[in-house]
Amino acid sequence: MTSIFMILMLLLNILWFFIIAHVVMSWLINFQVLNMRQPIVAQIWYGINRLLEPIYGPIRRVLPNMGGLDLAPLAVLIGVAIARIILTNNAALFY
Template structure:
């Protein structure tokens, strides 16, 4: 049981880094720091988008329109941190 909890926590940490990478990539893309015509950059962008968009889309539909500011990654990170702490504080002691 403890191994399953550790794998779940690792998956949450990896997805957290994917969300952060996606946000940074979107900033780099928006300010033309990276070349959008480069095939490798395009593949990275598409992979990050396809990994994060299914989780961010429902949050974006709930949040009000803030103009050009997208805070849905921040909300998703807060949700992930909450779930992580919920697992650590409630499920991990039961597995010991």
């Protein structure tokens, strides 16, 4: 059961990393530090969007429209942090 706990924590950490990378990359693209015409940047952006859009989509439907501000990544980060806290506090159930 310890391995299940560790795998869940690993998946949450990976999701956390991808969300942070997506947010930072979106800022760099919007401030024109990264150019979407470069193939590697476009591929990474497309891949991260394909990975995270199924998570962001339902949250975007629930959250109110904030104009140009997307709060879905923040909501997912809070959800991941809550899941990590719950798993850590209930780690004794996995042992």
